Amino acid sequence: MPESDARHLSFKLVYYGPAQSGKTTNLFRLHDQLAPELKGELMTMETKDDRTLFFDLLPLGFRAPSGLLIKFRLFTVPGQVAHDGTRKAVLSRADGVVFVADADRAQETNNGESFQSLAANCARVGLDFEHLPMVVQFNKCDLPNAVPEAEIRERWSAAPWPLVFAVALNGQGIESTFELLLRAVYRNFGEKLELLAQHGLDENAFVAGALGKAA
């Protein structure tokens, strides 16, 4: 559940995925593309070879008509296999997850392993994987040896999560990934938190507020 008090509501959203699939790049593009009412600086903790060692954090926020401050804290996990303990700690208390897969055909095994580690870690940190709001993004779709969209759709047809095909480097699909996650988060928590009844926020207003676009 999101952390909340009378005036604040804070959602923790985690970008998960195999090493170098573009999780940090997602946050960079969101920082550039979005213009919500409140936008913090992107805090990155990269080592000198551009690999995330701990996490990256992008804070976003807007105020609901009721005056409630709704905050989104977007985290990335370190993708490298060795950092599983860190990954688990970052994942804990998440309210939504974007799984950033690498569309490169050579990375299929890494995607699979990472996805399994996501499911396993969810169980370990007490998240209900079945009902966790989630979006699956296939990044680097512009690569010459990327797996074709039709093939990926076919393979994931039985999965309940929305798929987005993205090119994080030029920003394609980044905002729509985030939007789909916001909608999933609203549908999961909106009613419990009485966002509409108490704070006058419907799903579209919620999404628009977070993206910084007029509803």
Place this chain on the structure above:
Amino acid sequence: MSLGFDREWQLDELLDEASREKIGPALRELLRGDFALTDGAGQALWGQPSADARREPLILELEAVGYLLSSTAPAAALSAARDLLLTLLRAQIRFKMASTLHLEAVAEDFESLKREHARLSESEARYKTLSAELESRVKKQVDQLEERQQMLYEAEKLASVGQLAAGMAHEINNPLGFVRSNLSTFEKYVGKFAEMKTASGPAAESWRVLDLDFILEDSIDLLHDSAKGMERIARIVADLKAFSNVDRASEEYADLNNCLHEAVRMLETQTPAGIGFHFDLLPLPAIVCLPGHINQLFFNILRNAVLAIKDAGRPGEVRISSEADDEGIHIRIHDTGVGMSQEQIEHAFEPFYTTRPVGAGVGLGLATARNVVQAHSGRISLDSQPDVGTTVTLFFPTPP
């Protein structure tokens, strides 16, 4: 969960007492005398915020975690000081978050190592049990193999002994036949000589001189002794033949109780006084067997029992009991004779093993008995105590 690395850090956590002591005087100098620091709720962390002071928010994420206030500093100086302080705070929060996360990750890694360790210990224990189990199973099988090998060796030994016995019996029977026949013919001839006794003349004189009366009498004794010797040889040969199953009989349905009675009848004639037979027989199902061999078997065992009582030199009794259950027929033959030592029991079933003087026993009685029992898929065992008696237990399976 408020202590997670991803909590919203408060200003007093980021700037502890010691670092405030360091930066406070520096900031006061920069801000020309008056400066105060409050947290997000307006609580003073340094100095006394005055009502007319300029105020700059300290925003790390979205909201102000605190405020920098000064009534003496110009606006530009205050905002410059704020930027300086923010740079400091950002470095601090990065360090705090990273170190807290690192602790969480290490704790988590430690937990998973412990889980892994527990799992490994458990599987190690499982493998240990398994290996012990395997070891004992291998040992059992090796023992079994050794036992089988020993049995096979014994069986082969028995088979070759049997073959030898059969060959010998055959070879001895032929000369035995003609020697016995010749002896009886010779006895007739001696009779003819005897007629000369009544003759007169010089022959009568010679008869007397040569003491032919004695020779004639002794000849007949010698011939009778020889005939007895031949009979003994014939009996030994017959035993050998029975042992080697030379005379294969045909299978029949038979009641083993009848066989026991028959064997006792055969034996009773030669049983000395003071030795009695006691029957305790329950009805038995008829089984398919070789009755001739079974009779031989019972005869051998019963004869041993009688001899054992005779050896003890006191009156005794042979108790014969039988009963049937679902598995088969159980027969017990118990005597109150001399009994057997442990060593004797061990060798009792070996062919040609005997405790009797040479000529009195061949040592084939129990060996033959065992062969017969095994030919009927049965079991035979001995239980004995010296000076108390011996019990032979027999078992014949009945088809279900």
